[in-house]
Structure formats: structure tokens, C-alpha cells
Amino acid sequence: MRDVCVVGIGSTKYGKSDLSARELMASAAQGAIADAGIDPDRIASGIFGNAFGVAEKQGHLGPLIMTALGLDTKPATVVETACASGGTAFHHGYREVAGGFSDAVLIGGVERVSMLDTLTATTYFAYGSDFTYEGGTGCSFPGLYATMARSYFQRYGATEQDLANVAIKNHENALHNPLAHLQKRITMEDVMGSMKVADPLKLYDACPFSDGAAAAILCDEKTAREFTDTPIFVEASARAGSIAALHDRPDLTSLPGAVLAGQTALQQAKLTVDQIDFFEVHDCFTIAEVAASEDLGLFKKGTGAKAATDGLTRIGSKRPINPSGGLKAKGHPVGATGAGQVVEVVKQLRGEAGGRQVENARRGLTHNVGATGGTVVVNILSRRS
Ligand SMILES: CC(C)(COP(=O)(O)OP(=O)(O)OC[C@H]1O[C@@H](n2cnc3c(N)ncnc32)[C@H](O)[C@@H]1OP(=O)(O)O)[C@@H](O)C(=O)NCCC(=O)NCCS
Structure with missing residues (x-):
């Protein structure tokens, strides 16, 4: 196994876009190539996350992206693990470089769904659940995460206000992220008075439907040092599943x-988790951030919601969660999200995160979830010097 580094990152703004998925992905990839300063010909392959390309009536997206980049002879693969597709693309790029098969790989993720109406988008997304017993019977993702929230409230006595504090914090962080989809400060009154989506979850407990793309160039350490004196190292890349x-x-x-x-x-x-300085976690709904904070060992089981209310997850606290604004406010272009988390961690580790910078950030963790956890990808990145 070789050490793997991130030498370039790129991302489109998240939100509604008129660009096609291939155009969005090519734009983010061009950003990553320029950021790395690498000759594109040295990129051995492309691996991209995308979940709902069929919504644009376009399968086999990989070669279209590579053609747009002038890399038409290079192999490209699209991976689909629902909302974890971007994280999975990163994981497989990591393995390709760590295993010595390639010295430089382009990874990324993209989604474009904003041309769909709410019902159609919700139905497409629900295809990522167990459609026989969940989505197809009416329990789409808002309903599934609402079930988790109900269960959490019942077991641990947390409240809707605790979850609201997750949303308020993530919207606040996104105000400092020019790439974020929702750049709007919200209050407790805004959250509590917002439209019920799936009781007890409301509009401001949910991530929006976003378009967008994110990309990174991964290299082995020797190659990385041709481009930068301060490569960001991938210290770990792990995947697991749930029922x-x-x-x-x-x-x-x-x-x-x-x-x-x-x-x-x-x-x-x-x-240990205490040695990680900040966390980009998969907060598709506010309850998901609470569950992530406990599953990753940041807080003891049953205390994650109160930790949010007590401000323990804000930038400047011991456990900053989602300095980017998270899926909740930065946005959730499904196939791009895991790659976008890596982009944010690299920016933080380089000290390039502006008003949302986590001070002295040396190690960051990404947590990217497909559906309700059928796929989970966790990466740890660091600045060693
Ligand atoms: C909550 C939800 C139903 C709202 O969708 P919608 O009713 O179609 O919302 P619209 O697109 O009509 O937007 C209406 C307004 O609310 C805002 N908005 C939409 N979703 C929002 C969200 N999640 N949080 C905050 N504001 C949101 C829009 O910006 C728009 O504001 P404007 O009127 O100032 O322009 C939708 O965002 C949703 O289902 N999110 C979850 C997506 C999901 O399940 N992802 C997979 C996770 S596993």
C-alpha cells in the first residue's frame, strides 16, 4: 500500500443549475486539474459518483465527462451507492492509487435534479431505499429519517428544538461558504414555524434538492510532491454497510x-476521535447529524442532540461539525456530496476556508451515507507538515 495524497480540488457552486451533469462534472474536474497544476494526460482514469443520471435520460456518463475534458482514451467509471456515490468514487480512487495501479486518478461526483418537480425528485430519490418495503409504500427519505427522529426522541427525550439547533448552526456556517446552496441565516422561530415535511421533521430539518459537482486529483506521495510541498494525505478510507x-x-x-x-x-x-479537529458529516436531515455524531464516537449515545443545543458542534468548539454548512445548507447534490466533503476538508487543512476556517485544522473526517446507511464511507485526511 502506498500513501495517497490529494493534490487538487474543484467544485461548482451548489444550487439550481442550467448546466447538464456532464457539464457540471467537467467544470469541477477542470477546477481540480488547474488547482493541482497537473498535465491532464497524466491522469490514468476517472471515477465519478452519480445516482440519478437517468433523470436527464443519460446513462454511461463517464466517457462523456472524459471527452469533455479531452481525455477520451482514458477509462472512466460511474459508481452508484445512492447519496454515498461521491464518497465511494473517492474510496475506489484511493484504492487504485494505494494499490499501485495508477499514479494519478481523477475522482468526483455530480448530480442534476432541479429540473424535476418535488414529487418526481422525491420518487427518484426513494429508489435508493428498499423500494418494495419503503419508498414504494410511501415511506420516502423524509419519512424514514422522521422515523429515526421519533425513535430518538422517545428513547432519549430529545426535542424538535434540539434538532433545530443543528439546522441553525449549519445555516450559519454556510453564510461563509460562497459555494453553498442556501445562504440564509435562520432562527429557532423560522425552523419551528416551517412547513412540516414528515413529522417531526420540517422544511428546515431537511437538505434541499441541489445540483452540483465536486472533484479531486489523487496521487501517490512521490507524484504528489512534483506538484506541491504540502500535499494533503489520505490517512484512512473505509467503507461499511448496514441492513x-x-x-x-x-x-x-x-x-x-x-x-x-x-x-x-x-x-x-x-x-482516536479526539485527534480529529473537525467533521464533515452526512446531515441529509438534522437527525442524521445527531446520529453521525454518536456513531462516530464524538458524543455518547443519546447525548448528540443536547450537544448541538449546547453549542458543542460549532466552529470554535471542541467538535466542529459541518463547517461547510453541511448537506443542510451547503446543499446535497446526491452523487457529488461525498466528493464535496473531501473538497471542504482539503480547503480547511490548507487554511483556505475563509470565514468558516477551523483554527489550526490538521486532521478532518468525512462521513458520507447512502440511503439510511446501506452504504457508509468514512475518510480521514491530514496535513502532516
Ligand atoms: C423539504 C422539501 C420537500 C422542500 O421542497 P419544495 O417544497 O419543493 O421546495 P421548493 O423547491 O418549492 O422551495 C421553496 C422555498 O424553500 C426553500 N427550500 C427548499 N428546500 C429547502 C430546505 N431543505 N431547507 C431550507 N429551504 C429550502 C427554497 O429555496 C425556496 O425558497 P424561496 O421561495 O425563497 O426561493 C425538499 O427540499 C426535500 O424533500 N428535501 C429532502 C431531499 C432528500 O430527501 N434528499 C435525500 C436525503 S437521504
Whole structure:
């Protein structure tokens, strides 16, 4: 196994876009190539996350992206693990470089869904659940995460206000992120008075439907040092799964795949959670951030919601979560999200995060979830010098 580094990053703004998925992905990839300063010909392959390309009536997206980049002879693969597709693309790029198969790989993720109406988008997204027993029976993702929230409230006595504090914090962080979809400060009154989506979750407990793309160039350490004196190292990249359907699980308040992927990543990196300076986690709904904070061991089981209310997850606290604004406010272009988390961590580790910078950030963790945890990817990145 070789050490793997991120030498270039790129991202489009998240939000509604008139560009096609291939155009969005090519734009983010061009940004990453320029950021790395690498000759594109040295890129051995492209691996891209995308979940709903068929919504644009376009499959086989990989060669279209590579053609747009002038890399038409290079192999390209699109991976689909629902909302974890971008994280999975990163993981496979990491393996390709770590295993010595390629010295430079382009990874990324993209989604474009804003041309769909709410019902159609919700239905497409629900295809990522167990459609026989969940999406197809009416329990789409807002409903599934609402079930988790209900169960959490019942077991641990947390409140809707605790979850609202997650949203308020992430919207505040996104104000400092020019790439964020929702750049709007919100109050407790705004959250509590917002439209019910799936009781107890409301509009401001949910991530929006976003378009967008994100990309990174991964190299082995020797190659990376041709481009930068301060490469960002991938200390760990781990994947795990959970029983696919939420109702089959004994505990609805935790994602077993997140616990396992988190522990595996920390073991790979030979670190404890206390040595990680900040966390970009998959807060598709506010309850998901709370579950992530407990599954990853930041807070004891049943205390994550109160930790949000007590301000323990803000920038400047001991456990900053989602300085980018998270899926909640930065946005959630499904296939791009995991790659976008890596982009944010690299920016933070380089000290390029502006008003949302986590002071002295040396190590950051990404946590990217497909559906309700059928797939989970956890990465740990660091600045060693
Ligand atoms: C909550 C939800 C139903 C709202 O969708 P919608 O009713 O179609 O919302 P619209 O697109 O009509 O937007 C209406 C307004 O609310 C805003 N908005 C939309 N979603 C928002 C969200 N999640 N949070 C905050 N504001 C939101 C829009 O910006 C718009 O504001 P404007 O009127 O000032 O322009 C939708 O965002 C949703 O389902 N999100 C979850 C997506 C999901 O399940 N992802 C997979 C996770 S596993």
C-alpha cells in the first residue's frame, strides 16, 4: 500500500443549475486539474459518483465527462451507492492509487435534479431505499429519517428544538461558504414555524434538492510532491454497510455501517476521535447529524442532540461539525456530496476556508451515507507538515 495524497480540488457552486451533469462534472474536474497544476494526460482514469443520471435520460456518463475534458482514451467509471456515490468514487480512487495501479486518478461526483418537480425528485430519490418495503409504500427519505427522529426522541427525550439547533448552526456556517446552496441565516422561530415535511421533521430539518459537482486529483506521495510541498494525505478510507431497510434494524437511532466504517477508519489512521479537529458529516436531515455524531464516537449515545443545543458542534468548539454548512445548507447534490466533503476538508487543512476556517485544522473526517446507511464511507485526511 502506498500513501495517497490529494493534490487538487474543484467544485461548482451548489444550487439550481442550467448546466447538464456532464457539464457540471467537467467544470469541477477542470477546477481540480488547474488547482493541482497537473498535465491532464497524466491522469490514468476517472471515477465519478452519480445516482440519478437517468433523470436527464443519460446513462454511461463517464466517457462523456472524459471527452469533455479531452481525455477520451482514458477509462472512466460511474459508481452508484445512492447519496454515498461521491464518497465511494473517492474510496475506489484511493484504492487504485494505494494499490499501485495508477499514479494519478481523477475522482468526483455530480448530480442534476432541479429540473424535476418535488414529487418526481422525491420518487427518484426513494429508489435508493428498499423500494418494495419503503419508498414504494410511501415511506420516502423524509419519512424514514422522521422515523429515526421519533425513535430518538422517545428513547432519549430529545426535542424538535434540539434538532433545530443543528439546522441553525449549519445555516450559519454556510453564510461563509460562497459555494453553498442556501445562504440564509435562520432562527429557532423560522425552523419551528416551517412547513412540516414528515413529522417531526420540517422544511428546515431537511437538505434541499441541489445540483452540483465536486472533484479531486489523487496521487501517490512521490507524484504528489512534483506538484506541491504540502500535499494533503489520505490517512484512512473505509467503507461499511448496514441492513438495507431501516425497519429490519434493532435500533433505529444508529447506522451500524457508520459505527463500523468510523472505527475502521480510525484504526487505519492509528488515531482516536479526539485527534480529529473537525467533521464533515452526512446531515441529509438534522437527525442524521445527531446520529453521525454518536456513531462516530464524538458524543455518547443519546447525548448528540443536547450537544448541538449546547453549542458543542460549532466552529470554535471542541467538535466542529459541518463547517461547510453541511448537506443542510451547503446543499446535497446526491452523487457529488461525498466528493464535496473531501473538497471542504482539503480547503480547511490548507487554511483556505475563509470565514468558516477551523483554527489550526490538521486532521478532518468525512462521513458520507447512502440511503439510511446501506452504504457508509468514512475518510480521514491530514496535513502532516
Ligand atoms: C423539504 C422539501 C420537500 C422542500 O421542497 P419544495 O417544497 O419543493 O421546495 P421548493 O423547491 O418549492 O422551495 C421553496 C422555498 O424553500 C426553500 N427550500 C427548499 N428546500 C429547502 C430546505 N431543505 N431547507 C431550507 N429551504 C429550502 C427554497 O429555496 C425556496 O425558497 P424561496 O421561495 O425563497 O426561493 C425538499 O427540499 C426535500 O424533500 N428535501 C429532502 C431531499 C432528500 O430527501 N434528499 C435525500 C436525503 S437521504
